[in-house]
Amino acid sequence: MEKILSFFDQGGSLLWAILAVSMLMWTLIIERYWFFYFQLPQLQAELLGQWRNRSPSRRMSEQRLKHSLIARYLAQALRGLKAVDVLTNILPLLGLLGTVSGMIKVFEVINVFGAGNARGMAAGISEALITTMAGLITALSGYFFAANLEFRARSAHEQFNTFLTDR
Structure with a gap:
């Protein structure tokens, strides 16, 4: 625990924001993976039940019902993915902000003590590099999982659409 706190101390306040x-x-x-594994099958069964219990006499309302069910399915599958995308795009910017903050500290040390204070400059450089690394690593993992979740949502949508079309 002490090493973790030391790491966050070296990274500065922006590391806590990251x-x-x-x-x-x-x-x-x-939450999205939980949804895909446990809640999406229930939603699919519910919507398919509505599709099977439709009134066979009205052709136009059948098309509207189909589009409504598909739109509801897609909206639920994509829910929250925009927020993941936004957060994933914010993380490298926070890392960059930490870089700038760390470099400002380095220049302040140089301004006050001159270029001979290596220890003082190292703290600012450390902050700059740690926040950059943290922002990039978390963003890269977020990009990977956001792309995977979007692929799952689109695949599930296509499968559901095909299932309704074949019936």
Whole structure:
């Protein structure tokens, strides 16, 4: 625990912001996987039940019902993915902000003590590099899982659409 706190101390206050944003992003990602594995099959069964119980006498309302069911299915499958995308795009920017903040500290040390204070400059450089690394690593993992979740949503949508069309 002491090493973790030391790491966050070296990374500066923006590292805590990166942690908070990445935790929110991961919460949304985990929720989406939970949805795909446990709730999407229930939603699909519910919507298919509505499709099977439709009135066979009205052709036009059948098309509207089909489009409504498909739109509802897609909206549920894509829910929350925009937020994951936004958070994933914010993370490298927070890392870049940490880089700028760390470099400003380096220039302040140079301004006050001159270029001979290596220890003082190292703290700013450390902050710059740690926040950049943290922002990029969390963003890269977010990009991967966001793309995977979007692929799952589109595939599930196509499968559901095909299932309704074949019936």
